[in-house]
Amino acid sequence: MQDTLMLSKDFLQLTLDNPVSLPAPFDFTLGQHTQVSVWDTGVIQFEPLAKQEGEDKALKSIVLSSAVHGNETAPIELCNQLITALLSETLVARHRVLFLIGNPPAILNGTRFVEENLNRLFSGAHAKGESNAERERAEKLEQYVDSFFNAAPEGGSRYHYDLHTAIRASKHEKFAIYPYPHGAPYSGEQIMFLAACGIKTVLFHHEPTTTFSYFSAHGYQAHAFTIELGKVMPMGQNDMTRFIEVKEMLTRLVSGRDLELGEFDASQVNLYQVNRSINKQADDFSFTFADDVENFTAFPRGYILAKDGGKEIKVEAESESIVFPNANVPVGQRTVLCLVPAKDYRVV
Numbered sequence: 001m002q003d004t005l006m007l008s009k010d011f012l013q014l015t016l017d018n019p020v021s022l023p024a025p026f027d028f029t030l031g032q033h034t035q036v037s038v039w040d041t042g043v044i045q046f047e048p049l050a051k052q053e054g055e056d057k058a059l060k061s062i063v064l065s066s067a068v069h070g071n072e073t074a075p076i077e078l079c080n081q082l083i084t085a086l087l088s089e090t091l092v093a094r095h096r097v098l099f100l101i102g103n104p105p106a107i108l109n110g111t112r113f114v115e116e117n118l119n120r121l122f123s124g125a126h127a128k129g130e131s132n133a134e135r136e137r138a139e140k141l142e143q144y145v146d147s148f149f150n151a152a153p154e155g156g157s158r159y160h161y162d163l164h165t166a167i168r169a170s171k172h173e174k175f176a177i178y179p180y181p182h183g184a185p186y187s188g189e190q191i192m193f194l195a196a197c198g199i200k201t202v203l204f205h206h207e208p209t210t211t212f213s214y215f216s217a218h219g220y221q222a223h224a225f226t227i228e229l230g231k232v233m234p235m236g237q238n239d240m241t242r243f244i245e246v247k248e249m250l251t252r253l254v255s256g257r258d259l260e261l262g263e264f265d266a267s268q269v270n271l272y273q274v275n276r277s278i279n280k281q282a283d284d285f286s287f288t289f290a291d292d293v294e295n296f297t298a299f300p301r302g303y304i305l306a307k308d309g310g311k312e313i314k315v316e317a318e319s320e321s322i323v324f325p326n327a328n329v330p331v332g333q334r335t336v337l338c339l340v341p342a343k344d345y346r347v348v
């Protein structure tokens with residue numbers, strides 16, 4: 001396996017050739033500068049070997065996850081480009097980096113998931129139901145994040161960028177979901193980092209969720225985000241020029257280069273507050289608007305957004321913008337997020 005990887009330097013291909021598991025974990029060093037550890041299929045860690053005296057505090061621990069949904073291919077291709085650069089030593093990690101390719105069987109299937117939405121199974125939700133491949137994978141991914149962050153040096157900051165693309169077009173092509181912070185202030189530095197990545201729209205979530213980014217934020221105090229980088233496209237059909245900014249900033253972050261971030265400036269970003277998350281109550285749930293309505297489309301107070309079990313679901317605020325409308329979810333799961341402009345938020 002190691003020889004295959006060192007020859008091909010294509011970790012994605014090794015992962016797709018072994019979608020469920022590897023014969024065994026393996027590790028090796030790159031030059032005199034990096035320890036590479038492959039823990040499982042789709043799980044590879046890069047750790048700097050040379051740790052300067054006192055550098056520990058500055059040593060970051062960064063999780064980059066993609067393919068939590070198997071058909072969201074641009075983030076997968078982007079992460080594989082970074083992994084190939086690290087394996088080729090054209091990029092050298094100055095911080096700890098863990099890449100997670102979430103759902104290899106779903107990538108091979110070309111679908112969001114095989115049996116169940118992996119991104120609704122974190123924070124222990126995987127244990128609340130009959131086992132399946134996604135539930136088993138969610139438990140393992142939790143363990144890998146736990147091991148990775150618990151090995152972080154005392155005082156070293158933690159990051160988790162869970163990279164996705166959206167099912168439909170969006171008025172803001174790139175945007176991030178900021179997991180519910182339980183009263184903690186938002187990080188201005190992180191919002192400006194996202195903006196430098198071209199991700200200038202941020203949704204402040206209003207409640208705990210069972211998503212991967214919430215798991216890392218709440219369980220490990222990581223700066224964690226679900227990041228939507230564009231629209232779902234088949235593998236190999238992504239216009240990778242649309243990801244130049246985010247690739248540049250992740251490259252700088254991983255290699256310890258100056259991120260050149262400005263002070264937090266709300267005028268440079270679009271900040272939304274999730275006002276409510278509408279969950280499906282009955283099988284007859286349907287939206288009143290067309291399937292091709294873009295994310296961030298706004299509807300006025302009183303507008304009937306959907307019908308569910310004979311009830312009308314209306315816009316409650318002066319205006320609500322919708323994100324992630326999806327009527328084809330199991331009863332009890334989220335059908336849409338309704339947003340209002342963010343006000344009265346604390347940034348440090």
Ligand SMILES: O=C(O)CCC(=O)N[C@@H](CCC(=O)O)C(=O)O
Nearest residue numbers: 119164166167168177211226324
């Ligand atoms: O486009 C869609 O409908 C879904 C895109 C996607 O997978 N989004 C994530 C958001 C997770 C979060 O709310 O943090 C998801 O639905 O899992």
Ligand SMILES: [Zn+2]
Nearest residue numbers: 069072164165
């Ligand atoms: Zn997704």
